[in-house]
Structures are given as structure tokens and as C-alpha cells.
Amino acid sequence: MLEAAIEILLKTVVILALPLGALPLIIHVERRGAAFMQKRLGPNRVGPFGLLQPLADVAKFMFKEEVHPTHVKPFFYTAAPVVALVVALLPLACIPVAGPIEAFGRTIFPEVFRSDMGIFFAFAVSALGSYGILLAGWASNNKYSMLGALRACAQMVSYELSLSTSVVAMIFVYGTNDIHQMISSQTGYWFGVIPQWGFFYQPVAAMLFLVGIFAESNRLPFDLAEGESEIVAGYHLEYSSMKFALFFMAEYIHMIALSALFIIMFFGGYSLLPGFDLIAGNNPALIVVLQVASLVIKVALMIWFFVWVRWTLPRFRYDQLMNLGWERLLPLGIANLIVTVLFVYFRNR
């Protein structure tokens, strides 16, 4: 009993520490990446390569005076950033950072919540992501915030549909809901070089999922919830100092969690990158280290992709957003699902 409790506690600390510790680095990459694409230098004064800039920002957020507007609804106003961050952190609970580890005479699963319904759990809790934003917009009692929150909410609900169709298609392809089984069926190679990743089975589903995670995490080109040029700052307009920082963190953690889910379903999760299996050999400890490294590298590439897209595509107009979601992606997703189901049915007969 005590042993199990300690195990869960340790796992929770590690799973929380990894993304929260990577946050300053991600924010730095985002700012330097933006500068790189716009042919400027970006923050490079604080520390080597400006690496200490995020720490300076944190210090600023901590010591800044907190402005508490008087026209807000106090309870919901205070609760909203916390809800946003907690809900963003929840899906991380069932993302495994490595394969099952045989140690201390038993099998340890490197995820906080082990279940054969892991993928369902992750998507269920990430569906709650819009509540934080909706609460913030409503509690701020401000027209711009309200507009931002309503936009975010409508967008998330619309794109969740096409995202779910791609998830269901992948569950049919793998024939399981278990994340570990999904990943182990992606470990092989075609012709000894091309990894058997889900992306090559289901490129359409991968595309739908990719668009879905951009919309779910409110990143450009889907950042209508913030839209500086139209509604000032959207749902977090009335928030300052640490409360704003919580929303900021929630957005990045949402990005990390959704990227990790994308990688689990389409790019082999923690399965070793091509070439890593030659280094690892049969050393179990080295395999675990390289598995963690593979996952981290894949997520880092996804984050870089987020930054890349942000400075490549302009923001959609609202009607374009809704047309894309309901008239293009959803029929495409349903058609893809039907074809997949028929294919799987006739293959298994």
C-alpha cells in the first residue's frame, strides 16, 4: 500500500516536473524562433544566448503588482486560471515516457495512471480544456473577454469532432485502446528503414488530428480567442501578473500534451527513432534512456513545428474557421472513418 503510494507520488512529481521544467526552454525557443523567422535577434542579453530571459520573466511575473478589477465576478475570476492549468495538466497522467520497465522484481509502467483505456481518458479530460477559457471570459465581465471566450469555445467544440473521428479511425487500425499496445504495434520497419508509424497507415487522420490540435490549443492560425488586432487580448484581457502566467503555462502544457498524444498515435510514441536501436543493443537500461530521449526529441520537433506554423500562416477569419471545421474537415473525417472501418472489417474477416 505504502509502496504503491510512494510510486504514484514519484511518478506524479516526474511527470509534472518534465513539462513544467521544459516550459522556460519552450518559451525561449518560441521567442528566438520568432526572431529567427523575422530576421531579428530576439532576447539574447540575459545569460548565454539569452537563456536566462525566461527566468527573468518569471521573476517579473512573481513580483508584479496584481491588478484585481472591481467589476469581475470574484470567485470564478480567481478559479478560471487554476481550472485552465489543472485541466491542461491532466492528460499528461496517462502518457507513458518509456516502455514497461522490469525492475525490483516487477513491471513498472512509467505513467501515473495505468489503464487499458488510456487514450480515452486523455481525450476525455482534454475535452474539458475549454472550461477554463469560458470561465475566464465570463467572469471578466468584459465584452472583449466574453467574445474571445465564446470564439474559443465554439472553435474547440467544432474541431473536437474532426479530431475524434481521426482518433476513432486510429483505434480501429490498432484494434486497441491501450497506449502501450498502440506503440508496440508501431515499432517494426518496412524494408529495414521506414518505421511502421501510424502516419503511414492513416495520413488523412494524421492531418485531421494535426489541424485539431492547433485549434484545441488556440495556436495560430487558430488563435481567434486572443486576436490582438480585433479583441485586444480575448479571454485573458483582465488578468495580470501570475494569473496571466497561469493561462500562458496552460497553453504551452496543452501544446505539449496534445503533441505527445499525436506522437503516440502517429509517430510511434516512445518507440526508438531509426538508428537508436543500433546504439541500444540489448541493454535494458540504455533502451529506457533512449526511449525517453526519442519521445523528448519527437515532442521537441512538434513544438518547433508549432512555432514554424505560427510565423508562416496568418490568422483565419471566423467564417473561414467554421467552414473549414464543419464543411471540409468533418465530412473528410467521417469519410476516412468509414473507409477505415470497411477496410479493417474485410481484412479481419
Add this chain to the structure above:
Amino acid sequence: MAIDILLTLLTVVFSLMVVFSKKTVVAAFSLLMTLLVIAMIYFQLGTVFLSAVQVLVNAGAIAILFVFVMMLINLEQFQNNREKSKWKLIVSTLTMLVLLGVFALVINNNIEALSVVNLTDNSMKTLFAKLFDVYYLPFEMATVLLLASIVASIVITSHDKAEKLEEK
């Protein structure tokens, strides 16, 4: 055990808040909390799939539409429209009596499909096999309930329309 009691109490408290809270948005959030606590009860019983579906469908999609609409049209002007009428009292008493009768029937006659549900099975296949076999009657009753609520919503909205036409 303690956690079961706590979750049950929370469900009751939040459900009561849905009915009796004066602010519509607070009521909507209480509804959300009720749904989430019920999902936690499923989780506590060991059915991760059911609790995930409860969160995904009810809390993630349906409740968000309630909250969305209530925020959009800002229902604060309807805060205290709990008018008391004789008809309301009669109808609600009748409904209560019928419900009590149904409960008495269920408790006295050991209907198999309405007995204690064993939820500890985690596999989806067996769950759905049971749903479409033993628990077919409750399942169909739930659909009838949904149909009734659809009819009710149509009646409520068309009533408003008729009144507006009369005003013109």
C-alpha cells in the same frame, strides 16, 4: 468507503444546487460538477471507460453547450421567475407520486434488468453485450425519456412563438 460517501454527498449537494441556485450560470456549473462527480463514482467502481465517456460526452460536450448558451444570452433577467401556481403544484405532486410508485415497484419486484448493476467489468465488448442484452429495457427507457424531453422542449419553444404572434 469514506470516499464513496463523500462522492455521493457531493453528487446530492451539486444536484440540489442545480435546482435551487438563483444564478443560472452557477446552476449550469453545478450541473457540470454533478456530471463530473458521477464520472468519479464510475471511476471509483473501476469502469474507466464509462467514466471517460461520461466526461467526454456529458461534461465535455453537453454541459459546455448549456454553459455556452447561458453566457451568450446572459440569463440574469430570468433570475427570479419561480412563479407559484396551482397547476405546477398539482403536476409536480402527481409526478412525485408516480416516481415513488415506480421505485416501490422496482424494490418489491425483483426485475432482473433493474437489479444492482455489476460495473466492475472493464472490457468494452462485455459492457456493450450486456447493454444490448440484459439491460435492453432500461436502455430503451432512457431513449423514451430523451424523446419526451425533445417533445417538451418543442412545446415550450412553440408556446412562446404562439404568444408572440398573438401580440402582433
